[in-house]
Amino acid sequence: MASRVIPVDPFDLVIFGGTGDLARRKIFPALFRRFVAGQIEGDVRLIGAARSEMDRAAYRAMVRAAIAEFGGEEARRKKDLAAFLDLLDYVMVDARGTAGWSDLAGKMRKDRIRAFYFSVAPALFGDLAKRLHKHGMADAASRIVVEKPFGRDLETARDLNRVLARHFEERQIYRIDHYLGKETVQNLMAIRFGNVLFEPLWNSQYVDHIQITVAESVGVGGRGDYYDKSGAMRDMVQNHMMQLLCLIAMEPPAKFDPDAVRDEKLKVIRALDPVKGADVVRGQYEAQEDKPDYRVQVDNPESTTESFVALKVHISNWRWAGTPFYLRTGKRLRERASEIAVVFKDAPHSIFGPEAGRHRNILTIKLQPNEGIELGVTIKEPGPGGMRLIDVPLDMTFAEALGPEEADFPDAYERLIMDVIRGNQTLFMRGDEVEAAWAWTDPVIAEWEDEGAAPLPYASGSSGPDDALMLMHRDGRRWREIRP
Incomplete structure (x- = not known):
């Protein structure tokens, strides 16, 4: 008998680097499979954020293609895929500039779990954390996900931890190791x-x-x-x-x-x-x-x-x-x-x-x-x-x-x-x-x-x-x- 899947609470998830290889190969196919399994339901928003200029329709087309290529058997479920794509939005954001940040902040909801996936180079972690804080998106209920490498030696790892700690508490930082x-x-x-x-x-x-x-x-x-x-x-x-x-x-x-x-x-x-x-x-x-x-x-x-x-x-x-x-x-x-x-x-x-x-x-x-x-x-x-x-x-x-x-x-x-x-x-x-x-x-x-x-x-x-x-x-x- 299959194990019971318990849906998670409603959330907003922003994927920085949302047009990148990791987002296409791993993140969105993973989210889609959880959607098909019934773990993601209700009032959920999945927002891609990257430097590329595209509208919501173009972004959904990109994610559709990624799921078709990397989503496994579930990708054939056209009705589920259409419903999943309806959850997607996109914002063009400059990680080191000002463009797009006000638009992104306007899409975030105060009464939802808010998570930010840093699917970008570690050199941008500090810039993203700083701007999330500046635009009011980094409150006590927010979470950030950071991918390895967590530095390339002890000194750079300490620097990275210090940068993140300026804007987020340790309980809010999720250093992901897929193993x-x-x-x-x-x-x-x-x-x-x-x-x-x-x-x-x-x-x-x-x-x-x-x-x-x-x-x-x-x-x-x-x-x-x-x-x-x-x-x-x-x-x-x-x-x-x-x-x-x-x-x-x-x-x-x-x-x-x-x-x-x-x-x-x-x-x-x-x-x-x-x-x-x-x-x-x-x-x-x-x-x-x-x-x-x-x-x-x-x-x-x-x-x-x-x-x-x-x-x-x-x-x-x-x-x-x-x-x-x-x-x-x-x-x-x-x-x-x-x-x-x-x-x-x-x-x-x-x-x-x-x-x-x-x-x-x-x-x-x-x-x-x-x-x-x-x-x-x-x-x-x-x-x-x-x-x-x-x-x-x-x-x-x-x-x-x-x-x-x-x-x-x-x-x-x-x-x-x-x-x-x-x-x-x-x-x-x-x-x-x-x-x-x-x-x-x-x-x-x-x-x-x-x-x-x-x-x-x-x-x-x-x-x-x-x-x-x-x-x-x-x-x-x-x-x-x-x-x-």
Whole structure:
């Protein structure tokens, strides 16, 4: 039976950068799917704001085309699409000037939830916040949504937080990381804190190590200019992977409350040991058949930016002392697959003798492309011939376990935008959390820049540089095979 969808209260949502790629690919398709699901109803206004000159009809035509391209099956529902487009309006706004701001202010209603999505470059965040305040749109009930990157180092992150804090309180700022909107990422907390089976074992006494993999099969594509200034460490590790690490390692919060959860995540970041140079591997993909290499794609033949990074990380606290966390992420790898693998220690004594082999329990949380949870257990191989042991998975792929309706999860942006309207910040990063992540990341990047060493080449379609394999092998461990 499908879960009940509870409509949100009436709201006005302004999307700055409303003609941009993110709005077309993610924001409006997400809003349309929530409209079809019945979560958006009643007196709602969705207002695009950008520099382009167009009228309301032209803007609706643009959004219609975007939903047709990116909206999935729901895009075929012509009656729903027509009703959704009726919610749209458009204002031409100059983020750094005066044009359009009075018109936008005139469209906002005092008796509605008001949210402002900053789908623009971070350099414009301060200008938008200042003008919202100046034109009376930034009151105590307003909310702003800001996209990553939240700075490119600790100094710029602090500057950005200060700029936003001049006009909005922390409770009004929603720093969106779409990874936190994934169903399985949220299930990390349900698995840990909702099952007595796992929490007593969730510590260094029973866990040998934890692997976090975010592998992409594509290259940098059209993001070359941005990516070459960021690299895998800034683009993925500092935010997405740091959040996964926090959720897997955090202490139980006193309650499922936004600040209680984020307090525990912050403690994890502050307990991270500095990373030693020998515990980091950087890589850059090479050409393969018709696929160009990294330097060609970013149009920089001298680039020393990493498209792959693997790290061995330690958390110095009571729960995790002595248990290493291995993180890896990269582009142009063998498969697109993201997972967290909790590898438990061997049984203290095997009664079956050495011929039974080595067997371990592994809890795997699959994030993409097929969301689900798998627990590897050891059983006797069926048939005569003695006690032969094999490992088999207890698999809960959501699509199979819950059925197609229940497993048709909302897209991450669907969930997160609705959380903004509801005023729930649990799945959004707090300012001090962002700064703490940069404080840990900056020294690693600074060491690379001081050394000036080029990243190691790796073949497109591989698992990354061979040195990343050695990062595990020297500890007597091995990476799990990348698979969807």
